[in-house]
Amino acid sequence: MIVDAPPAPADTPTRPRWARIGTALCWLTVAPTAAWAAVRLAGLDRGPLVQALAFTPYVAGWSVVALALTLALRRWWPAAVAALAAVALVGLVAPRALAAPQPAAAGPTVRLLTANLLAGAADARTLVELVRRHRVDVLTVQEFTPDAQAALDRLGLDRLLPHRQLNAQVGTPGSGLYSRWPITDAGIRQNRGGWGFSQAYGTLTVPGGPSVRVESAHPAAPYALDQVGAWRADLIAQPPATPDGGLRILAGDFNSTLDHSPLRALLRTGYVDAADATGEGLTGTWGPYDGDLIPPVTIDHVLVDHRIAVRTVRVLTLPATDHRPVLATLTLPTP
Known part of the structure; x- marks a missing residue:
């Protein structure tokens, strides 16, 4: 008796497609924060970027979300870029929420x-x-x-x-x-x-x-x-x-x-x-x-x-x- 081999899982051909979509989503999420970090670090506040840069603290918060997404999807290259952007932006913004030592002034x-x-x-x-x-x-x-x-x-x-x-x-x-x-x-x-x-x-x-x-x-x-x-x-x-x-x-x-x-x-x-x-x-x-x-x-x-x-x-x-x-x-x- 000849038994035919079982058919291949129906979803096998679609797996690479979903992988490509996940990678593209990661890059679309990471690229803006990476570009923002580069502009802010370089001091390129020109033209419309002047108004945009006022909202850098919000982008710093988003950069952490972007990093979490890339790690959750295990997209390591986007994750590496996201990590650099998050470290840069959070490093620029977070110290504003921390008090600094003050001079020993004793006047009025x-x-x-x-x-x-x-x-x-x-x-x-x-x-x-x-x-x-x-x-x-x-x-x-x-x-x-x-x-x-x-x-x-x-x-x-x-x-x-x-x-x-x-x-x-x-x-x-x-x-x-x-x-x-x-x-x-x-x-x-x-x-x-x-x-x-x-x-x-x-x-x-x-x-x-x-x-x-x-x-x-x-x-x-x-x-x-x-x-x-x-x-x-x-x-x-x-x-x-x-x-x-x-x-x-x-x-x-x-x-x-x-x-x-x-x-x-x-x-x-x-x-x-x-x-x-x-x-x-x-x-x-x-x-x-x-x-x-x-x-x-x-x-x-x-x-x-x-x-x-x-x-x-x-x-x-x-x-x-x-x-x-x-x-x-x-x-x-x-x-």
């Missing part, structure tokens, strides 16, 4: 608050209450208007912070610096790009401590491709730190994250990002707060001289603006 405490008022629309009563509740010593504001100035004074800001250097303007160019202590050598810096944002500045006389120059920073926003050049020029023009001279603080809306090379270059002159120094560097300050479907990103910063100790940073809530105020508690060095 300065509580500084910075807020973008969205063309003066931010709720003035809440802002004054924040100043009062947190005993703020210095306030920097951007997109500061004459109406906002009048509203803040009606609510008592002139009594809480009587010293000021203000440049209130209709729309978004205005800027202001308020202080509990006297301000000298005050002025207005005019940025050239974008909407022509201005920057109020002055030197504060802090009782029992060294004088410190504070500026309300607001370089141009890279909201369109034709504004990227102005954005870069305004950031390059920001006053550098003076590590061998007087203390400086830049506080405001930088329209940049720590993944943008011009901001990192500014930090290298001798500044420290206060949020990064206290492990709050991934807390968003701009994005969905006025209803837009935008993931939060960190573009509002307090940059301090490296000799100043950063004790705490808090991101607060201010209604009717697309930004969140940043409150930094600082200790100055002794004179």
Whole structure:
């Protein structure tokens, strides 16, 4: 009796096809994160990449998912590339969630608050209450208007912070610096790009401590491709730190994250990002707060001289603006 051999399993011919699909899926998942890591490491923030790089922390999180997928499917070459991309991106981003050692400063405490008022629309009563509740010593504001100035004074800001250097303007160019202590050598810096944002500045006389120059920073926003050049020029023009001279603080809306090379270059002159120094560097300050479907990103910063100790940073809530105020508690060095 002749017995025919059993037929081959019906799914045998399809196995290579599914293998190819799995490999292609892995590469499609890994390639964007690898390219992103290369762009970020090389500092290639040009053109549309400027806006994209603001979301690098989200891509860092996705890079871990991509690595897990390649390992689960046992695609070793994509896994190797995914591992390199994940190590690079997570290594760049994760330290922002870790507090760093601070200098042994033993001078007076300065509580500084910075807020973008969205063309003066931010709720003035809440802002004054924040100043009062947190005993703020210095306030920097951007997109500061004459109406906002009048509203803040009606609510008592002139009594809480009587010293000021203000440049209130209709729309978004205005800027202001308020202080509990006297301000000298005050002025207005005019940025050239974008909407022509201005920057109020002055030197504060802090009782029992060294004088410190504070500026309300607001370089141009890279909201369109034709504004990227102005954005870069305004950031390059920001006053550098003076590590061998007087203390400086830049506080405001930088329209940049720590993944943008011009901001990192500014930090290298001798500044420290206060949020990064206290492990709050991934807390968003701009994005969905006025209803837009935008993931939060960190573009509002307090940059301090490296000799100043950063004790705490808090991101607060201010209604009717697309930004969140940043409150930094600082200790100055002794004179």
